[in-house]
Amino acid sequence: MTRALVAFLAAFEAVITAAIGLGVGLAPLTLVWAVQYHMATSWAVFWRAAADAWLLGLGVDAHVDLDQLTAASLGLPGAVPSFTVTIAGLGVALFTVFMGARVGRRAAETSFVLTGAIAAVAAFMLTAWVVALTAQAEVFGPVIAQAPLVAGATFGAGVVLGIGLDWAAERDHVPPALARLFGVETRAAIAASLRAATAAVALLVAASAVLVALLLFTHFGKAVSLYEALQAGYLGGVTLTLAQLAFLPNAVLWAMSWLIGPGFALGGGAAIAPGSGLSTSLPGVPLFAIIPAHSPAIAFVAIVIPVLAGAVSGFLTHRTLTRSTPPFDTPVDLALVAVGSAVAGGLMLALLAWWSGGTLAPGALANLGPSAWKTGVFGGLELGVGMAFGLAAAHLRGQSLDWTSLRKPDSQVVEKAREVASERDFVTTHERP
Template identity: 80%
Template sequence: MTRAVVAFLAAFEAVITAAIGLGVALAPLTLVWAVQYHMATSWAVFWRAAADAWLLGLGVDAHVDLDRLTALGLGLPGAVPPFTVTIAGLGVALFTVVMGARIGRRAAETPFVLSGAISAIATFALAAWAVALTAQADVFGPVVSQAAPVAGATFAAGIVLGVGIDWAGNRDHVPAALAHAFGAEVRAVVGASLRAATGAVALLVAASALFVALLLFAHFGRAVSLYEALQTGYLGGATLTIAQLAFLPNAVFWAMSWLIGPGFALGGGAAVAPGSGLAARLPGVPLLAIVPSHSPSAAFVAVVIPVLCGAASGFLTHRLLKRSTPPFDTPLDLVLVAVGTAVFGGALLALLAWWSGGTLAPGVLAHLGPSAWQTGVFGALELGVGMAFGLAAGHLRGQAMDWTPLARDRSVVEKRPTPEPDFAATRD
């Protein structure tokens, strides 16, 4: 394929990504407009709502200016000054990153990876800017100046991830600048640290998702009661469910911070952490039914989960180091990999914690999410300790396997019967 074809295909896929993300929010709202409101109101209101939800999910802030009656109807203080909504529903962002990674991997398979990446990012940023222009309203509207750079940065993260995955899968492909700047041993240690940190964080996110699923199952009756109290109807309940699904990744990352130890904030002085209780009443959102009103001090035992995730990643990483050419299995190499994993893993955890938090409204919902630096520091320590144990276990296992053939050969020699002397041959 030529450079122009690669750029055109990447731009086309970027448009498809934007259309799907926007359509997921627009489809249920259009049904509400057609069935519940019988098309009596302007469809532009629902278009702006879908555009706002999509842009918020990508990380674009939104300005809110409510009058007194509207603020009281939403349960907010009467004279609310204009405020900014900064929290993002990460379901939209994660979908965008996954689609961007898919485009990045396809572009990396061609000689024109840079052209494809620039074309896709520019097209997606332009689409987000155009949508932001159509979503302006007096009460609620996205920040137009943030639409192109923030949405483009979210999509670019997926592009970079896809290119990195393709390069990591191709062991023979090493950029010339990287090969000249760093030696083979440095690249092996840094690469192993990045893989180990990514694997440990992925295991921790999976454990957090399982934890959230168990909480949803345990508090299912309470969530149903909140749905019934809201009286949203079938279409309104479906729309509310889709909106909560967009914030489900946020809940997973908050649960991850809870497992690490620092917990997360829910505004108004409410902090959710092992051994603490809520200091404020939460809004009647069904997803918040999983938040416990109090957790015992014994819940701090949950910090063993990040340690186990680091240990599992360290054990698997040691096998890769052992099989590399030449093998990197010295104590210094293992210490460097453990330290590098702690640094990279802590940085990734801090980024996820920062990404999942923000402000939704004044008052109770003013500060939502975990502390980025606390999650990063404590997570780095726990993952680093687990990684050290995993690497040490793999190293000791490798040494034991090296001695096993020698011990087996020695036992065979000792059990071999000694031949009896032939007296007849001696006599002759």
């Protein structure tokens, strides 16, 4: 495969990724335009809405300029003539990162990894810039200068992740620059720390997703009531559901911060944490139905879940450490891995918390999401404590006594031993002079 072909295929797949992300929002909006509005209005309005939603999902900020009458009609009494929307619907971003990882892995399978990665990111940046130019309106518009940079960074993170996963799959492949910079033991400690931290964060996010699913199940009736109160119709309901699905990963990460302890902010910085409740009324968005009005102080027991996630990850990581060459199983080694995984896990949690928050609108929808530094610090400590327990338990389990020699002998083994002893006595007796 030639360099030009690798670049073309990578760029083409990047454009397809952007088209799919845009199409998910544009398809239902086009149905609303055709069925509910009978194509009487300009389709460009719905194109701009889909483009704005896609760019916001990638993390691009948007400027909103509302007059006081429009702001009051939308239920935003605290709105100023202009404000900025900074929150990203992570459903779009996660899909983009996933597709970028596919492009990165395919590029890593060729001899022109850098060419494929640069071509894919450049094509995605160009697409985002063009979309941002066509999405401008007097009331709402994405920041054009941010569009190629932020969208390219989101897609580029997936490309880098895909290349890293491809390199990690090849156990014997170590980049020469990395081999010169770090020794074997240092690379082993760093790799084990990153692996343990990633597994612990993944387990914690999975537990948070289960919590959100349980809350959706238990508050399903309230969510349906909010849908009925909005009277959005079938197509409007579908569009609203897709918009909420885009923000569902945000809700999972907010639940993760709640499990860690700091909680998350809703409106003016009011924290929703274990032992606290809502201090302000929320808009009638069905997804907000899962937020409890109050949680008891005993809910702080939930911090056991991050500790357990770290313990399970540490216990499983120890098996990999003992199988490495040479084995990486001394108390000092395990302490280094525990500390390294706590730092790496805290940084990952802080990044996820920062990524999930922002401002959607003034008033009750301002300052949404968890505190990045609190989530990172407390989460890193909890994961680190669990990691230390898991590694220590696995180490002690491997160093435990071998009880096989104290088991009751098998009858066949005893009989065989008697036969051997009898033969030895017979030979000894007949060999005497």
